Amino acid sequence: MPIKPKYAEMLFEGVKSVELRRIRPRVDQGDIVLLYVSSPTKAVVGAFEVENVIERPVEDLWPLVEGAAGLSRTEFNVYFNGASRGVAIFLSRIVRFYRPVFLTELQAHWPGFRPPQSYQYLETPQLEIACISRGLSRLVSQTSSEPASAKSRQE
Numbered sequence: 001m002p003i004k005p006k007y008a009e010m011l012f013e014g015v016k017s018v019e020l021r022r023i024r025p026r027v028d029q030g031d032i033v034l035l036y037v038s039s040p041t042k043a044v045v046g047a048f049e050v051e052n053v054i055e056r057p058v059e060d061l062w063p064l065v066e067g068a069a070g071l072s073r074t075e076f077n078v079y080f081n082g083a084s085r086g087v088a089i090f091l092s093r094i095v096r097f098y099r100p101v102f103l104t105e106l107q108a109h110w111p112g113f114r115p116p117q118s119y120q121y122l123e124t125p126q127l128e129i130a131c132i133s134r135g136l137s138r139l140v141s142q143t144s145s146e147p148a149s150a151k152s153r154q155e
Contacts, residue, residue, distance in 0.1 A: 001025070001033050002115060007070055008037045008045060012096045016070035020079065021087040024055050036115055043100035051092040061086040 001019070003011075010016035027033060031050045037043055054064060058080045062073065065088050069076065080086050107113045 002036045002038050005037050005041050008035060008041075010070040011035070011048070011091065011094050012046065014094075016068065017091050017094075018065045018068040018070075019089040019091060020061075020065065020069055020071070020076075021089065022080065022083045024053070024087045025089075027053060027089060029053070037100075038115070041100070042103040042115070044097070044106070045100045046094065046096040048091040048095065049093040051090040053090070054088045055085055056088075058083055058086045061088055064088060 003019070007016060007019075011019075027050050029050055029052055033048055033050060034044050035046045035048065037045045054061070056064070061080075062076055065076075066073070068090075069088070071079065103113075103115065
C-alpha cells in the first residue's frame with residue numbers, strides 16, 4: 001500500500017493507527033500489508049496487519065477515526081471532498097523494517113516493477129524479497145499457505 005512519508009512516520013510513532021481511503025481496497029481482517037513510502041523515499045519500509053475495515057458515508061466516518069487517523073477535521077474534509085463514502089482501515093502489529101527495500105532493489109529483482117497505485121497482491125517469492133531479508137520470515141510463514149493474503153500498498 002502506498003503511503004506518504006509523513007503518514008508512515010506517524011504510523012511507526014504510534015500517532016496514527018487508521019489508514020483512510022476514498023475507495024475500498026480488497027483487504028480483510030488478518031491480511032498482511034506492506035507499506036511502500038512514496039517519493040522521496042521510494043521504498044517498502046514496513047508492514048502491518050489489518051485489524052478491521054469499515055466503509056461508511058463520509059459524515060459518519062469522522063467520529064470513528066478522530067484521533068487515530070493523523071488528520072485534523074479540515075484535512076479529513078479536504079481528503080474526502082466530493083466523495084460520498086469513505087473507508088477506514090484499522091491497523092495492528094505495525095512493523096518498521098530495519099532496512100527499507102528501495103525501489104531500485106525491487107526493480108532489480110522484478111524487471112519492469114512499478115510501485116502500485118493502491119495495492120498489489122504478492123506471491124510468496126515476492127514477499128520473501130521484502131520480508132526474509134529483513135528478518136521477518138514469520139510474516140512469510142503466516143502467509144505462505146495463502147499467498148493472495150499478502151498485499152502491498154501505496155498512497
